Amino acid sequence: MHSKRLLLALFLQLCFSIFFSSFAHATGSAEGYPISGRVKIPSLGTKEFGLPGKVSNVKVILNGGQRVTFLRPDGYFSFHNVTAGTHLIEVAAIGYFFSPVRVDVSARNPGKIHAALTENRRGLSEFVLEPLRDEIYYEIREPFSVMSIVKSPMGLMMGFMLLVVFVMPKLMENMDPEEMRRAQEEMRNQGVPSLASLLPGAGGGSSS
């Protein structure tokens, strides 16, 4: 009967802690105290990649694996019989990044709990853990764009070719015809094979 009353008291206190945003007190036995809290994940099931978001796959871990517990449908979790001292609580949920939480269980003030996020040293007035950010594990495929083709090695090759085909003649035009002739003369002397001579058959006769 005593335990029932105890549980009732606990429940009441839990309610208080929610409604008046006071802190979760807890009564405990001689050896340890319970730690209770809540994990709140916004917009469950509306994730793009579907997989995460199920509360049933969320684990709450005390002190790097010493104890593991799971969430109730409403997001509450609790550890029982935790000794006084400073502890670490981590939340493992696929798709979300949670900061570990430093939890001080006071020995002097039985069952008084103080919690703070270790990532940004923010104290928690209420023991409600929310993800700091969503985790996206995949690169997002960029939609098809002309730029992506242009940026690819083949695109660059093509671009370079086009540049040579269309811009170079323009450059040639601007050259002094006198100089151009001299350069061509020089080239002919050196015997640079023309494109036509490279192509057998069709171009062979005309170039000579």
Next chain:
Amino acid sequence: MAIRALLALLLFLSSSHFSFSIYEDQVGLMDWHQHYIGKVKHAVFHTQKTGRKRVLVSTEENVLASLDLRHGEIFWRHVLGTNDVINGLDIALGKYVITLSSDGSILRAWNLPDGQMVWESFLPGSKASKSILNIPKNLKADRDDLILVFGNGCLHAVSSIDGEILWKKDFAGESIDVQHLIQSPHDDIIYVAGFSGSSKVFVHQFKAKNGDLLKHNDAELPCGTFGELLSVSYDMLVILDDIRSKIVTINIKEGDINYNQKYISELIGDSSGQAIILPSKLPGIFALNLDSHVILLKLTNEGELVVVDKINNVAAISDALSISEGRHAFAFVQHGDSKVHYNVKDVNANDLNGDFVKESVVIDNQRGHIQKIFINNYVRTDRSQGFRALMVMEDHSLILVQQGEIVWSREDGLAAVVDVIASELPVEKDGVSVAKVEQNLFEWLKGHVLKLKGTLMIASPEDLAAIQAMRLKSSEKSKMTRDHNGFRKLLIVLTRAGKVLALHTGDGHVVWSVLLRNLRKSEACDHPVGINIYQWQVPHHHALDENPSVLVVGQCGSSLAGPVVLSFIDAYRGMELNALSLSHTIAQVIPLPYTDSKEQRLHLIIDADQKAHLYPRTPEAVEILQQGFSNVYWYSVEVDNGIIRGHALKSNCIGEVVDEYCFVFRNLWSVVFPSESEKIIATVTRKSNEVVHTQAKVMADQDVMYKYISSNLLFVANVAPKASGEIGTATPEEAWLVVYIIDTVTGRILHRMTHQCCQGPVHAVFSENWVVYHYFNLRAHRYEMSVVEVYDQSRADNKDVWKLILGKHNLTSPVSSYSRPEVIAKSQSYFFTHSVKAMEVTSTVKGITSQQLLIGTIGDQVLALDKRYLDPRRTLNPSQAEKEEGIIPLTDSLPIISQSYITHSIKVEGLRRIMTVPAKLESTSLVFAYGVDLFFTRIAPSRTYDSLTEDFSYALLLITIVALVAAIFVTWVLSERKELQEKWR
């Protein structure tokens, strides 16, 4: 200039992502993930007429799972904490799965369809005791269905709707040992039966509604007892006496205790063996194991014992299953020559001749004996009773048998992997024929056109599905031959059950499996354990026609005194080549850097009596060892005493029997840590097969630092004894972490550093000249990671160019482990968010590729973190030159980039270790992570710079070339025409 700009642009494009990341549609291309549950302890069937048929299981890996009874797939699964051992499993209200765990102190209810936890109840208690979960049928208190739990010396009645504790009875004050909770079928009374002392039986009667004690009785038995009480029916208990010659039946009707004794010899004649009562729950009868027979005894209403049946070679007996009003069936299995016979019988039939089912099934003998059997019934189409049996095998696999056939099987031994090594596949003998290629050319082109459509985003949904299917099941992946890039290998895995399996890295299928004879339970050894697996023979030069083989080292019992067992297994065929049971013990196995003419690697096994034994035991091996006799060094760590010793071989063993393969050794040095202030918690060395590409590191200012690279370095992490427990047990003032880097040849301490206010657990990796370790900082209350890099200072003056030219440098002088070079260590620490379960570093074949740390986080994911983030030369504001060198500005914590999780959106449940193997392609490293699940992938820490990526579009390349050629012709024709016109003018 233009080309240079172009190149720069190209470089920029290729280096814009330096973290590992994949697209969602690439999942499954180079990775695979397998789900397991482990060896089943309890199983409860849930087969109602409507809905999916499932079986709920709890396992030795603390997994609770719901399996599909048709295919054996997992509907849902939860991996409980390592200390949260499941003691009991049942179904309440037809919709909740109830588990009792942590020695009877945590009771949880899970929603049957989806596995969501509904409620959790903590049942406090003060005394360790047996834990019992009992969900009585039709027992209500205030409209609640009751769950009765006994654990930690307390009896609790818990409401099954919300987990509220309705009443509680504490037995801790009385020195009693509760063994049974029995529900009376007629009224709402619960009997609690057990022993106080060894021979006093007691029975308490409680009212189920409110826990009122109705009656309390005890009686002294005339003899001591052996084993546990077995409840045969609601008012009858049986137990053996202390010399196991008599069966004591105890009648607890109405709370009065009456007992009867009967000699076993009176029932079945004389026998020599020791009797054991089997714990199967069968109404009215019980099973006695004697001389490898099982005798079924019936307790009549008058309290008489009658022998019902005697069965030979019984492997397992199931509990009784209620099939209709008052009728119960049970099953037992017998091992035949090549088949397994299983019988389902009616418990209530008088002579047990009325078999329901008598079937035989062929089960692969690599699965070993059947250890447990659970049965379930169904109504066949002809309205007769059918039975399905779930069998747990010796190799921890799970088999469902129905109508004499195996419906499905699960290789759940893979949930408990002990050790892994990678082995090469055979070389392809005949090249692929040309005809085959031509035949596939059209297919190949079609595939690429589809792919091109995919890239250009003009593919229809069907096309997309076809592309994905094509990519996933490319036959290239799971071929049984070596490939050019070295991606295809065999992962040879040793499981806790003593089974060795070879997994193909392409898709993870089991290539072969073998249950090792000397790792099975036998008369010689009651509890053998497999310890490690080593490469025994890797033929590549001399003995090319031989198959590679691996060595499995095991031990009898887990203590140091257990004798060694060795097994040699052919890595291609999966045959056990040789098995040895040795007389000496094992403390350490040292693979030596020598191989004999058959490419067998020499191994030294150090035993607990300070002797070293050489394997293989051939004269040739001794000869080879003699050549390098003075160069064999090793170290041993005595964690309890806080001592690390260095050893070297001395001479042959001196004893009555001459054994030339046995050596004694001497202690070279010892490092003794002060036991009052330091306790060893982690030691790490470099991987013996690691390759270092360059010894020098060029700094931004054209300066050179020489890495101190020695394969004989040991990293040791010590913590304060007070802070050696879990987080939360020590205050910052009484905690410190001391790390050492020790040379294991000379015992010299190269580096020592103290981190105040820090404690374990420490996870570390040692590679090249650096160590990275992860620990907990109590003051900041965050995890930290530190890096220590060791540089050789004595060679620092070699960087003078003139000296190099004049040949006055000592670069070519041999490096000796005896020399005492001047070293400097650089170190830096960073915060890291998560707890770590395992840590590893990528390894590549030549060591050119930059390295990544692979961190197994507490969320069972594997994160790849570039080594550049852990560089002691990071500063807040790196200079331009340093930035060009790739130094990242210093931040106080290491970044966690979610795209660099190599496990992407999946969890490797129960992650324990990560292993990396170099592929033949320099840029790529193969990663295998295991725990309850297995996960394999390949990663390229600096992108695949030496090969085209998988999604490279050959079709686009072809089209480009065709377009270019066409353009050439068109422009040529045009220019010809223009020239002609010029000439005509």
